[in-house]
Amino acid sequence: MANDTKTYDAIVVGGGHNGLINGAYLAKAGLKTLIIERRGFVGGAAITEELVPGFHFTTFSYALSLLRPDIIHELELVKHGFMPILMPSSFAPMENGDYLLLGPDRDENIKEILRHSPHDADAMDRYEHDVERVCQLVKPLLDKAPPNLFGKSPEDLADLAELASHLGGAEPKVLHDTVRMLTGSAADFLDDYFESDILKGYLASSGIIGTKVGPMSQGSGLVLLYHSMGEHDGHFGAWAFHKGGNGGFTQVVARAAQAFGAEIMLEAPVDTVLTRDGKAVGVALADGTEIAADVVVSALDPRRTFTQLVEPRELPGDLVESIDRMRFQGTSAKVNFALDGLPRYPALGDRSDQYRGFVNIGPSMEYLERAFDDAKYGWYSQRPYLDCAIQSVVDPDMAPPGKHVMSCFVQYAPYHLKGSDWDTERERFADTVQATLESFFPGFGDLVLHREIVTPLDIERVVGLSEGNIFAGEFFAPQMYFFRPAPGWSQYRTPIEGYYQCGSGTHPGGCVMGGPAKLASQQILRDRSATG
């Protein structure tokens, strides 16, 4: 067995954005840090690949909103090329050929909504205001480790008291709205404000992303709230395209990490975390190389962190059972296109300004719920929900002049198919997606130069996200906050001393947000200073 002579203060397993951000914070604090990535490049679920010359695909994640603003400054990302580009519109085609097109101007949006429902025109301001109030209340919780609900130390009790006083200080209506969102369905919440199908379909779409729920399922409210919590440029719920896609973003983070002194090792799958007397002492790579470190941080999902990188037999039974129970059940897929030109939407003639942001194919709550019905019974949606983005419209570096790349996030595509498997279904699945697009954009198929199919199985195989769950563990109330990833283990530690977790399976959760990574680094540094 080869032994690497170098030793590190900290090794981070996994070079997704959380691994990179965690490594950057540790290096910044002076730890000799190594980030180890299985693939030939970093980024994990946030990568951009030139699959066809000149065409840059955001294979997995495609837009940015939840990134914690403090990380931008603390890691000096601007210096390394951080550049989130405004998406000034949202376009929601309808099945009858009409559409909802929202832009940057409030008054114009009101007139557009009025076209669909006079009743809803003034509801939008109230809805956004109420959601912002909820975001204001919840936001501080995103930027702190959850209190240990089960701890009895004075610090644990103080943390809990602080939480209680924070929530207790909220206005009754705001707290009530928060609980309604956290426990209820997106449909119920939206019904309180709106009557228009297209508006509700558009808004409810944020309540199903990445999760095996329909908009009418309890729990979709939580997903809706989560996707409203981003604060891009000070606007709750605003999204941006990073220059060069989300892969452009993770390249920025990698440069920042290296500038702080972190080393990055590529094409080096970690096989196991090495332990001695219940303490982490380093890692062993798949090729047998061992690398020593005082601290090992897993940036992988909880299933890998607790049952693959270490021996579950060395862990408390309750924890193993919780992790085994944790629901992954990925239901999202992607079909990305290289296009010869921009699709034409008949009602808008030759206009193309509708493509500067998301194109949301989810024209009503019923459409979304029916798409979910297929998934409930183990099949992919025959009329899927699609969240599309033609990023080359606002970032011409993504495709050759006049050509385009279109990222297309698809739901529902359940990981477990009934009576078939994803390798058998992939082309047929992509055909279903393309046929749906064709029905809204006649002639779409003629524009397709190349298509990239990403099934939940591909997400698992390529990125390592178990069952293809894009958030490294479903967004269900029993899997959030105090309980993410498991009761008693929400503070980034593990039962193995010196072994930590910092991936999307920890609080606050998935999305390109960096929250887990930063909070974990704080815990690691606190523990190190406590033990000297």
Add this chain to the structure above:
Amino acid sequence: MIRTTPFYERLSELNATGLWGHWSGYLSALRYDMSAKHEYFAVRNSAGFFDTSPLYKYWIRGKDAERFLAGVMTRDIRLCRPGRAQYTLWCDDRGFVLEDGVVFRHSDTEFFMTTAEPNLGYFRDLVGRLDVQIDDVTADYGVLAVQGPRSREILHRLAPEVEKLRFFELTPAKIAGSSVTVSRTGYTGDLGFEIFTGADDALGVLDALIEAGAGHGLRPFGEDALLMCRIEAGLVLINVEFQSSRLAFTDHDRVTPKELGFGWMLRGIEADDRPFIGRRAIRRELADGTSRWSSVGLLVDWQDYDRLYRAAGLVPPKDETPLGYESMLYDDDGNRVGYATSLMYSPALQRHIAMARVQPRLAAPGSRVNVELTINHHYETVAADVARLPLFNPTRKTA
């Protein structure tokens, strides 16, 4: 009657907002798109074009043109070779700034000049017995600024000369069959060019540009986006960062070149043998160290900013529209130590930034000041660090 520029016919088709401002008697688009920030990102990420035709334009020609400019302008025009442009200032005899502008040197004896305000009468009165003709040709030319990381690639398709053009150089070129001058200049702090075309050729040049930019993210941008760019770029604006000394009522409203941040322009002024207007006062100011202010950038402490608003129960506003007023600056003891002339949220830098004037003792980068804001109708102050201008300075600007 309000005038229109030679590009207006096309620009009015492109302006989806119906918003126009008045600039030196011309219609000038505030923005073409509902979102000025979208236009801003075109400049920072792909390319944008801006109609800068309303600027006053002068030909200054003749055997003594160089001598004339050397005597009027604060910066030594003799150092500007033909084929180069020079950003410059002119001052009064007390060493206070009158105005700023750009001189484009076409030959030994031909200078083209752009200014924000009319100057013909003032300049002509200073000619004396020199062999110089000064002509106001404002309406004869259209000027298009093409700015952004893709500007070179786009313009290259029309005028290959731009490939080798260095920062502040100019070259004759032909676009759409018309003779134009292209300079590597602009007011955005990014890679960029300006095209000077005869008014009659302007539409043809613009159409050729739009065609060349198709698929490259080229779009028009208006004054709102320009202002965001120029603040990030640390470029001063008359009647915001300074006023003409000639029209000021008190010395509070006057600044010297050094105070305005142009100390670099004055390097070597002791040895400079030019008898230019204001030299004695400027030399004295430098020798005695009597400058009252230093012009600096401010990086607002984002954490402090967010904390103040959150504590007030508000969502911290991040608005890229520059504040319409001057914010006072204080030291930690509450003494007034300066004022911010332009304050905005910078999307590129992801924080609030300002151009400001501080007491010279606070000019060193890293000095701390407190910027006054109104939050919930109360004055509050937010911490900020002094930084060197420009705050946004991509290498592509001069590379």
